[in-house]
Amino acid sequence: MNRSKLFIILLVLAALILASCGGAATETAAPVAEEPAAPVAEEPAAGDEFFVFLPKGLDNPYWDECRKGMEAKAAELGVKAEFLGPAVSDATKQVEIFESVIARKPAAIAVSPNDPNTVLESIQKATDAGIPVITWDADAPDSARLLYIGTDNTAAGCTAAEEMAKAVGEKGQVAILNGALTALNAQQRVNGFKECLAKYPDIEIVADEPTEDSPDKALAIAEQLLQAYPDLAGIYGVTGVGVPGAAGAVKQANKCDSVKVGGFDVVPQGIEFMRNGCVAFLVSQRPYGMTAQALEIMTGLAKGDKPESTNIDTGVEVVYPETLEEFLTTSH
Numbered sequence: 001m002n003r004s005k006l007f008i009i010l011l012v013l014a015a016l017i018l019a020s021c022g023g024a025a026t027e028t029a030a031p032v033a034e035e036p037a038a039p040v041a042e043e044p045a046a047g048d049e050f051f052v053f054l055p056k057g058l059d060n061p062y063w064d065e066c067r068k069g070m071e072a073k074a075a076e077l078g079v080k081a082e083f084l085g086p087a088v089s090d091a092t093k094q095v096e097i098f099e100s101v102i103a104r105k106p107a108a109i110a111v112s113p114n115d116p117n118t119v120l121e122s123i124q125k126a127t128d129a130g131i132p133v134i135t136w137d138a139d140a141p142d143s144a145r146l147l148y149i150g151t152d153n154t155a156a157g158c159t160a161a162e163e164m165a166k167a168v169g170e171k172g173q174v175a176i177l178n179g180a181l182t183a184l185n186a187q188q189r190v191n192g193f194k195e196c197l198a199k200y201p202d203i204e205i206v207a208d209e210p211t212e213d214s215p216d217k218a219l220a221i222a223e224q225l226l227q228a229y230p231d232l233a234g235i236y237g238v239t240g241v242g243v244p245g246a247a248g249a250v251k252q253a254n255k256c257d258s259v260k261v262g263g264f265d266v267v268p269q270g271i272e273f274m275r276n277g278c279v280a281f282l283v284s285q286r287p288y289g290m291t292a293q294a295l296e297i298m299t300g301l302a303k304g305d306k307p308e309s310t311n312i313d314t315g316v317e318v319v320y321p322e323t324l325e326e327f328l329t330t331s332h
Helices: 003-034 062-077 091-103 120-128 153-167 184-197 215-228 242-252 268-275 287-302 324-330
Strands: 050-054 080-083 108-111 133-136 148-150 172-178 203-210 232-237 260-264 281-284 311-313 317-319
Touching: 050 062, 050 091, 050 287, 062 080, 062 287, 091 108, 091 120, 108 120, 108 287, 120 133, 133 287, 148 287, 153 184, 153 232, 153 260, 153 281, 172 184, 172 215, 172 242, 184 203, 203 215, 215 232, 215 242, 232 242, 242 260, 242 268, 268 281, 268 324, 317 324
Parallel strands: 050 080, 050 108, 108 133, 133 148, 148 311, 172 203, 172 232, 232 260, 260 281
Antiparallel strands: 281 317
8 A cells, every 4th residue: 555545544534533532522511511500499398397486585494394395296296396585585586586587487486475566567477478377375466376375374363363362371461473564474364363362351462573584583572572571471473483583582581481482383493492392382384285285286277277266275283292293293
């Protein structure tokens, strides 16, 4: 074969090889260029559904039982639930948390308002966004909430009055350690207490002092009451900080026998003071069960269920020193 023919053959082979390589590169690159971009999801996926509880604050030990009830029911139902509140009871900060939660689009919200008026706009905003809202533990009756679940606080306050009357022998001076004056449930308990105690003419209410749900403030006020009224016969604690504060002051003054302490709620500090003989009675709101039931209702609302009632009374139970241990083993 002469050189010119060999040269032509080599050129043809080189061209074929280059064409083959170029075709392979085109075939692998084409699908990448034509593949559409992944769509951006505008709504949370179903697996991201979650529920939120907004307590008044986290420093009152009452909320610990509420959280436990929420967590147990969430595990049972296989749903996500969050318990978000200010470090201390604070109406303004509660609204700030509420607003941030709305932006995250939960499946439903339960709120215990520090002040029923401050949450009106947030409840309406959530409702307008398609988020079901209920009130739990404390109500905001003039809001757009779908329902209230919790204690009939006026009736519960009356129950506390009857227990206090028995404890002090239907006579003597009684003081009230109130909660926050803006908290509807606390004021309902005070009103119920005063109304029912009025039928005992020998019992005098000598003070009604707000603690703002602060444990430290409750103790300090109770100490002042014991000094101001040396013949005090009883102290009524309206919230979960009142009884421990009153009992702590009474114990320090060595007056557990003469000053009867009772009220809401069944919290660890109150339990210990009852065991030590410094608390005559406790009114349990069954917070564990109340919150568990609230979450179950919320999951139904998220699915479009209609509430069977707009007001669900979860009831109360009075606990005495002789029934305390049995209550603690059966209350959940």
